[in-house]
Amino acid sequence: xxxxxxxxxxxTVGSNPPAPEAEAGCSPRFHPDPADDSAAxxxxxxxxxxxxxxxxxxxxxxxxxxxLCLRMVGNIAEAEDLTQEAFLQLHxxxxxxxxDSAFSTWLHRLTVNVVLMHLRRKGLNLISLDEALDTxxxxxxVRSFGAQDLRLTGTIDRMTLEKAIADLPPxxxxxxxxxxxxxxxxxxxxxxxxxxIGNSKSQLHKARMKLRESLSTKxxxxxxx
Numbered sequence: 001x002x003x004x005x006x007x008x009x010x011x012t013v014g015s016n017p018p019a020p021e022a023e024a025g026c027s028p029r030f031h032p033d034p035a036d037d038s039a040a041x042x043x044x045x046x047x048x049x050x051x052x053x054x055x056x057x058x059x060x061x062x063x064x065x066x067x068l069c070l071r072m073v074g075n076i077a078e079a080e081d082l083t084q085e086a087f088l089q090l091h092x093x094x095x096x097x098x099x100d101s102a103f104s105t106w107l108h109r110l111t112v113n114v115v116l117m118h119l120r121r122k123g124l125n126l127i128s129l130d131e132a133l134d135t136x137x138x139x140x141x142v143r144s145f146g147a148q149d150l151r152l153t154g155t156i157d158r159m160t161l162e163k164a165i166a167d168l169p170p171x172x173x174x175x176x177x178x179x180x181x182x183x184x185x186x187x188x189x190x191x192x193x194x195x196x197i198g199n200s201k202s203q204l205h206k207a208r209m210k211l212r213e214s215l216s217t218k219x220x221x222x223x224x225x
Contacts, residue, residue: 043103047095054094058087061104065111072115072177074166082118086111112182116192119174164214172207179204 039060045053065086070079089110097106165173178184178192179200186200193200 039103043097047097054091057090061107062087064104065107068108068111068182069115071162071165071181072112072174073119074168074170074173078118082111082115085118086114089114108182112178112192119170160215160218164211164218167214168207168210172203172210175200175203176207176211180208 042053042056042060046057062083066079066083069082069086070076073079073082086107090107093110097103165176168176174193175189178189179186184192186197186204189195189200190197
């Protein structure tokens with residue numbers, strides 16, 4: 001009887017290694033989407049101080065950060081400066097990101113804070129609560145808007161809407177952006193801006209009224225010959 005041949009522990013050059021699932025006690029490894037995996041690796045390297053990885057993060061997120069800054073301040077030059085400031089802050093604070101939320105969400109909040117600090121330094125005067133609650137004939141009575149205006153639904157193109165938002169007074173635009181676009185609650189906005197919840201609600205009401213007035217005027221101008 002021929003002696004039993006002992007299996008070699010080494011692989012012959014050119015042979016295929018055993019599949020991971022074939023190894024004892026191992027199960028097939030789940031691989032996330034390559035793009036997600038790449039973004040996570042870039043973030044990890046950037047947190048470790050890799051400047052090339054940070055440049056990649058900048059390329060991935062600069063358009064979104066710039067767009068947010070532009071919507072909040074309504075000025076191209078300021079938005080460009082604030083985008084740079086946001087990434088400078090990111091460079092300083094990136095090691096503090098712990099993954100409790102999505103990185104894009106964390107960067108969004110960091111950017112909002114940068115813009116708010118800029119507006120405070122500029123001395124942005126938020127409309128007072130008394131003015132926001134003014135019921136003079138030209139401002140109309142204070143009321144809450146909850147339902148959609150069916151006359152406007154589906155008839156406003158994106159560029160027209162963005163232009164109307166940009167034309168809002170700075171205080172109104174800021175509250176509108178934070179609440180209706182970025183999704184912050186009034187108590188969060190009050191903390192951010194160091195104002196009362198009532199002030200935040202009142203300015204949002206005024207912002208919506210002015211926005212509707214602007215959009216209605218635009219629509220009427222297009223309808224009339």
